Amino acid sequence: MPSESPSSLRYVSTRGEAPELSFEDALLAGLARDGGLYMPKAWPKLSHETIAAFAGKPFAEVAASLLEPYLGGCIPRGELITLARDAYARFGHPAVTPLVQIDRSLWVLELFHGPTLAFKDVAMQLLARLMERVLGTRGERLTIVAATSGDTGGAAIEAFRGSSRVDAVVLFPQGRISDVQRRMMTTAPEPNVHAVAIEGTFDDCQALVKAMFNDLAFRDRLQLGAINSINWGRIIAQLTYYFVAGAALGSPHRPMSFSVPTGNFGDVFAGYCAKAMGLPAERLVIATNENDILYRAWGTGMYTQADVVATTSPSMDIQVSSNFERFLFEATGRDAAFVRNKMNGLRQSRSIGLGEAMVPYRESFIAERVDQAAVTDCIRRVKADSGYLLDPHSACAVVAARKTMTSQSQHIPHIALATAHPAKFPDAMQTIVGERPNLPPRLARLMSDPERIAVLPNDLAAVERFVEDRSACRRGAAA
Ligand SMILES: *Cc1c(COP(=O)(O)O)cnc(C)c1O
Numbered sequence: 001m002p003s004e005s006p007s008s009l010r011y012v013s014t015r016g017e018a019p020e021l022s023f024e025d026a027l028l029a030g031l032a033r034d035g036g037l038y039m040p041k042a043w044p045k046l047s048h049e050t051i052a053a054f055a056g057k058p059f060a061e062v063a064a065s066l067l068e069p070y071l072g073g074c075i076p077r078g079e080l081i082t083l084a085r086d087a088y089a090r091f092g093h094p095a096v097t098p099l100v101q102i103d104r105s106l107w108v109l110e111l112f113h114g115p116t117l118a119f120k121d122v123a124m125q126l127l128a129r130l131m132e133r134v135l136g137t138r139g140e141r142l143t144i145v146a147a148t149s150g151d152t153g154g155a156a157i158e159a160f161r162g163s164s165r166v167d168a169v170v171l172f173p174q175g176r177i178s179d180v181q182r183r184m185m186t187t188a189p190e191p192n193v194h195a196v197a198i199e200g201t202f203d204d205c206q207a208l209v210k211a212m213f214n215d216l217a218f219r220d221r222l223q224l225g226a227i228n229s230i231n232w233g234r235i236i237a238q239l240t241y242y243f244v245a246g247a248a249l250g251s252p253h254r255p256m257s258f259s260v261p262t263g264n265f266g267d268v269f270a271g272y273c274a275k276a277m278g279l280p281a282e283r284l285v286i287a288t289n290e291n292d293i294l295y296r297a298w299g300t301g302m303y304t305q306a307d308v309v310a311t312t313s314p315s316m317d318i319q320v321s322s323n324f325e326r327f328l329f330e331a332t333g334r335d336a337a338f339v340r341n342k343m344n345g346l347r348q349s350r351s352i353g354l355g356e357a358m359v360p361y362r363e364s365f366i367a368e369r370v371d372q373a374a375v376t377d378c379i380r381r382v383k384a385d386s387g388y389l390l391d392p393h394s395a396c397a398v399v400a401a402r403k404t405m406t407s408q409s410q411h412i413p414h415i416a417l418a419t420a421h422p423a424k425f426p427d428a429m430q431t432i433v434g435e436r437p438n439l440p441p442r443l444a445r446l447m448s449d450p451e452r453i454a455v456l457p458n459d460l461a462a463v464e465r466f467v468e469d470r471s472a473c474r475r476g477a478a479a
Pocket of ligand 1: 119120151152262267268315393
């Protein structure tokens with residue numbers, strides 16, 4: 001692919017029938033108008049010196065360096081560092097995403113020190129500030145609609161509560177998330193944020209959001225924006241910890257392996273992007289739970305939806321991984337017609353053959369399926385051996401990392417991404433280790449604050465009506 005100067009980096013849709021956009025437009029648009037996802041036209045490449053120099057640098061500075069080439073000059077570097085510093089000021093650890101070694105060659109990358117105790121905060125805190133900045137410059141507003149399997153919604157509400165430019169409505173599957181997760185969405189009193197329980201699964205919530213975006217009249221009237229990982233801004237904000245952890249453990253001179261608990265394929269795809277930019281992420285392990293569509297796709301070459309099974313790692317209980325579309329685009333040498341065709345096929349028959357597309361990529365990704373027994377065993381064992389308490393999502397990553405450790409790869413660092421704090425899933429932890437981990441003191445009031453919650457059927461018209469009623473874009477509020 002030709003390399004381009006940062007100021008000219010544009011974004012293209014994976015389905016090839018939407019106009020190319022600047023970073024700001026792609027950020028505010030979320031989903032492309034042809035139903036595709038935005039991708040940069042070229043990968044910015046980082047030199048070995050640049051990557052090596054990340055070691056020991058403040059997190060915000062690394063974040064600014066990584067984002068800058070994607071932004072096309074729309075935010076000056078100094079201001080970008082300030083935004084990033086601000087975004088991470090509320091994290092409960094000075095390193096933002098610290099590494100903890102739990103075994104020989106095995107590290108846990110703690111991504112859960114943000115306000116809602118899951119890795120989504122790392123990207124969402126930065127994304128919200130980027131959006132506010134772009135909207136402010138343009139004098140515009142946005143209505144955000146998002147589907148959440150539990151963690152995105154809380155992170156979004158936390159990041160956008162009180163915003164003067166954004167209204168946010170998040171849809172979650174009723175009864176399928178933990179009480180802590182629900183309360184992180186329903187206890188914010190600010191009138192610009194709304195949590196809606198949908199009578200359905202996460203995939204239903206995601207389908208409703210996609211349908212709202214594909215209703216172009218509604219989309220334009222409400223100025224819809226997306227903060228799910230279909231938004232390119234989310235993906236680049238997740239590059240940060242791959243490089244920070246990599247540099248801490250010897251990148252670019254030493255290859256390493258990342259094991260990523262996977263649902264929507266956003267996080268592990270960010271790892272792929274980091275690799276495309278020059279990080280020696282020798283292997284990216286896709287760790288799934290029993291909702292194993294990606295594991296099956298890797299093994300069989302057939303991407304076939306099954307019914308969602310509820311597990312102790314609910315944020316991975318997903319059977320339609322949105323960002324898989326970005327991977328298909330890459331793996332086919334950016335063949336938008338192929339992607340369009342396959343995605344239409346998937347909608348019609350819930351199953352597509354991936355053909356030759358996967359083959360060259362099998363080497364860099366490894367998929368592992370981790371069942372409940374393995375998660376339970378891992379959490380108990382790690383606790384007994386080192387006193388370290390993993391949550392079920394993070395345990396999937398640790399199990400998968402161990403499965404992929406071969407005699408040849410044992411010398412390289414294996415980094416398992418810890419995507420949630422165990423206190424976010426107290427019932428599961430009670431069952432597995434017989435104790436309910438304490439919430440950090442800064443969340444002391446979470447379980448007693450009053451909740452505000454709407455319940456809606458799995459019905460597009462009902463959800464659109466709700467969004468329309470709540471959005472200030474609709475009310476015609478001056479920006
Ligand atoms: C969202 C989430 C995941 C899955 O991440 P994707 O980017 O959707 O693959 C894993 N673990 C936790 C705790 C999450 O919140």
